[in-house]
Amino acid sequence: xxxxxxxxxxxxxxxxxxxxxxxxxxxxxxxxxxxxxxxxxxxxxxxxxxxxxxxxxxxxxxxxxxxxxxxxxxxxxxxxxxxxxxxxxxxxxxxxxxxxxxxxxxxxxxxxxxxxxxxxxxxxxxxxxxxxxxxxxxxxxxxxxxxxxxxxxxxxxxxxxxxxxxxxxxxxxxxxxxxxxxxxxxxxxxxxxxxxxxxxxxxxxxxxxxxxxxxxxxxxxxxxxxxxxxxxxxxxxxxxxxxxxxxxxxxxxxxxxxxxxxxxxxxxxxxxxxxxxxxxxxxxxxxxxxxxxxxxxxxxxxxxxxxxxxxxxxxxxxxxxxxxxxxxxxxxxxxxxxxxxxxxxxxxxxxxxxxxxxxxxxxxxxxxxxxxxxxxxxxxxxxxxxxxxxxxxxxxxxxxxxxxxxxxxxxxxxxxxxxxxxxxxx
Numbered sequence: 001x002x003x004x005x006x007x008x009x010x011x012x013x014x015x016x017x018x019x020x021x022x023x024x025x026x027x028x029x030x031x032x033x034x035x036x037x038x039x040x041x042x043x044x045x046x047x048x049x050x051x052x053x054x055x056x057x058x059x060x061x062x063x064x065x066x067x068x069x070x071x072x073x074x075x076x077x078x079x080x081x082x083x084x085x086x087x088x089x090x091x092x093x094x095x096x097x098x099x100x101x102x103x104x105x106x107x108x109x110x111x112x113x114x115x116x117x118x119x120x121x122x123x124x125x126x127x128x129x130x131x132x133x134x135x136x137x138x139x140x141x142x143x144x145x146x147x148x149x150x151x152x153x154x155x156x157x158x159x160x161x162x163x164x165x166x167x168x169x170x171x172x173x174x175x176x177x178x179x180x181x182x183x184x185x186x187x188x189x190x191x192x193x194x195x196x197x198x199x200x201x202x203x204x205x206x207x208x209x210x211x212x213x214x215x216x217x218x219x220x221x222x223x224x225x226x227x228x229x230x231x232x233x234x235x236x237x238x239x240x241x242x243x244x245x246x247x248x249x250x251x252x253x254x255x256x257x258x259x260x261x262x263x264x265x266x267x268x269x270x271x272x273x274x275x276x277x278x279x280x281x282x283x284x285x286x287x288x289x290x291x292x293x294x295x296x297x298x299x300x301x302x303x304x305x306x307x308x309x310x311x312x313x314x315x316x317x318x319x320x321x322x323x324x325x326x327x328x329x330x331x332x333x334x335x336x337x338x339x340x341x342x343x344x345x346x347x348x349x350x351x352x353x354x355x356x357x358x359x360x361x362x363x364x365x366x367x368x369x370x371x372x373x374x375x376x377x378x379x380x381x382x383x384x385x386x387x388x389x390x391x392x393x394x395x396x397x398x399x400x401x402x403x404x405x406x407x408x409x410x411x412x413x414x415x416x417x418x419x420x421x422x423x424x425x426x
Contacts, residue, residue: 011065011419011420012065013065013066013067014065014066014067014121014122014416014419015066015067015069015117015119015120015121015122016030016066016067016068016069016120016121016122016123016124017068017069017070017116017117017120017122017123017124017172017176017178018030018068018070018071018072018123018124018125019072019101019123019124019125019127019169019172020072020073020101020125020126020127020128020165020169021071021072021073021078021082021096022073022075022078022082022126022398022401022402023078023081023082023085023379023398023399023401023402024068024071024078024081024082024085024086024402025371025373025402025403025404025405025408026124026126026182026184026402026403026405026408027068027071027082027086027124027408028085028373028377028405028408028409029403029404029405029406029407029408029409029410029411029412030064030066030068030122030124030408030409030411030412031063031064031066031067031068031086031089031091032061032062032063032064032066032409032412032413033060033061033062033063033064033089034060034061034374034405035054035058035059035060035061035374035375035376036058036059036061036225036372036374036406037057037058037059037225037227037280037284037285038053038056038057038058038059039057039225039277039280039284040059040225040226040227040268040280040372040406041059041061041225041267042225042267042268042275042276042277044275044277045265045266045267045275045276046265046267046413048417049061049062049413050062057284057288061409064409064412064413064416065416065419066121066122066412066416067091068086068091068095069095069117069120070095070097070116070117070120071095071096071097072096072097072098072099072101072104073096073098074098074099074100075398076098077389077390077391077394077397077398078398079096079098080381080389080390081377081378081379081381081390081395081398082096083096084378084381085376085377085378088376097115101165101168101169101172102165102168104116104172105168105171105172105175108175109171109175116172116175116176117176120176120177120178121178121179121180122178122179122180122181122182122415123169123172123173123176123178123180123181123182124181124182124183124184125166125169125172125181125182125183125184126183126184126185126401126403127165127166127169127183127184127185128165166183166199166202166203167202169181169183170202170203170206173203173206173207173211173237174206174207177207177208177239178239179238179239179242179422179423180236180237180238180239180415181203181206181211181235181236181237182234182235182236182237182411183199183203183234183235183237184232184233184234184235184403185232185233185235186231186232186233187218187231187232187233189233190216190218190233196216196233199216199235200213200215200216200235201213203235203237204237206237208241209240209241210240211237211238211239211240212237212238212239212240212243212248212251212252213235213236213237214235214236214237214238214251214256214261214262214263216233216234216235216236217233217234217263218231218232218233218234219231219232219233219234219263219264219407221404221406221407222268222270222279222280222324223266223267223268223269224264224266224267224268224404224406224407224410225267225268225277225280225372225406226280226370226371226372226404226406226407227279227280227281227282227284227285227324227325227369227370227372228324228325228326228327228328228370228371228404229324229325229326229327230327230328230404231327232403232407234263234411236262236263238251238262238422242422242423242424242425243422243423243424244421244422244423244424247260247421247422260418260421260422262414262415262418263411263414264410264411264413264414265414267410268280279323279324280324281320281321281322281323281324282319282320282321282322282323282324282325282370283321283322285369285370286321286339286366286369287321289363289365289366289369291357292360292363295365297365297375298378298380298381299363299364299365299368299378299379299380299395300363300364300365300366301363302363302364302380302392302395303336303339303360303361303362303363303364303366303392304336304361304392304396305361306336306361308338308341308342308345308359311346314335315329315331315335315336315337316337316338317337317338318337318338318339318340318341318346318347318348318349319337319338319339319362321349325337325370328367328370328371328399328400329400330396330397330400330401331396331397331400336361336362336367336396337361337362338359338360338361338362339360339361339362339363339366340352340353340357340358340359340360341359342358342359345359347359364379364380364392364395364396364399367396367399367400368399371399371402371404371405372404372405372406372407373399373402373405374405379394379395379398379399380392380395
């Protein structure tokens with residue numbers, strides 16, 4: 001089930017169309033070719049990954065077969081950050097389309113203007129999650145926001161509302177006919193009435209004879225080398241007409257054979273048992289970062305100056321360096337956890353405080369590392385003339401909304417390893 005690296009390199013490029021792309025966490029994962037902490041890689045499970053060891057604590061993940069040919073979001077700061085990074089890594093700035101998915105689908109279908117590219121192999125999309133999040137209002141399909149984030153009145157609420165944008169992702173799937181789609185959302189969606197089953201059923205009916213939607217699964221990022229307690233529900237759909245007949249039958253079984261399961265294999269567990277490694281803790285990934293006032297990295301220099309408001313409020317805890325981190329949230333200022341609290345506020349890192357280090361919240365770079373973004377991904381920068389500058393507040397939101405790139409990489413590499421097994425023409 002695992003072709004050699006040389007065989008992978010000889011196989012054709014697989015084109016990815018990315019929706020709700022944000023700053024590109026999933027896109028980066030599908031592209032590969034970025035650096036992570038060496039403890040985040042488990043060579044016993046992923047022995048076919050030809051990683052490059054950079055130094056004692058860093059590895060560079062190999063490039064995948066996947067290439068992003070279209071990306072999209074409504075946030076101009078997301079486009080600024082995305083294009084700044086990916087243009088340095090071989091992707092054109094014009095790949096990123098700044099517009100609502102609703103307007104793009106309408107333009108493609110009603111105006112007969114070709115918006116989406118041909119020869120799409122994979123569609124990915126983390127459709128908006130605020131309406132399904134436990135931290136949000138849990139409005140689900142009945143969102144009070146439009147597809148552009150504007151408040152709706154009862155008279156205008158319809159399938160263009162933010163809680164139904166997965167329907168527009170389905171429309172893009174019907175237009176582009178990929179062999180695979182991957183949809184991502186918050187864990188809370190799986191616990192909200194029958195929302196998960198409704199979405200699975202809707203996706204399965206996308207175009208023609210439809211898609212075989214493998215039952216959605218909640219993935220814990222820490223199980224894949226990400227030093228974070230983040231949990232996300234992942235939907236994977238496989239185009240029925242593209243599957244080899246025997247594979248389609250096997251994937252339709254109540255229990256899919258483990259060797260054909262499209263979800264990535266777990267590489268890390270809390271106790272590091274059965275071939276896994278222990279969770280990567282925050283001390284492993286943050287210990288080499290200088291304090292903000294000593295750093296030349298603007299993303300390490302910047303952090304929320306919101307004061308401590310008492311531990312009864314969200315985001316007022318001090319991170320534990322000997323553990324995985326909390327979920328990095330899209331909210332900012334008072335919701336970004338503290339790297340270090342003062343003794344008066346219950347701080348435990350007395351040696352750091354005694355050496356003169358001050359109470360502060362996590363920096364942008366620290367949040368990015370917890371999400372497994374590489375250090376050459378710059379969030380705060382001067383925008384070009386037609387781009388909006390990315391502020392510190394923007395950066396926290398972009399990072400918190402993103403799929404951890406390493407989690408995306410695990411999904412991509414699992415699909416890559418099974419591509420020729422699944423599909424007739426691979």
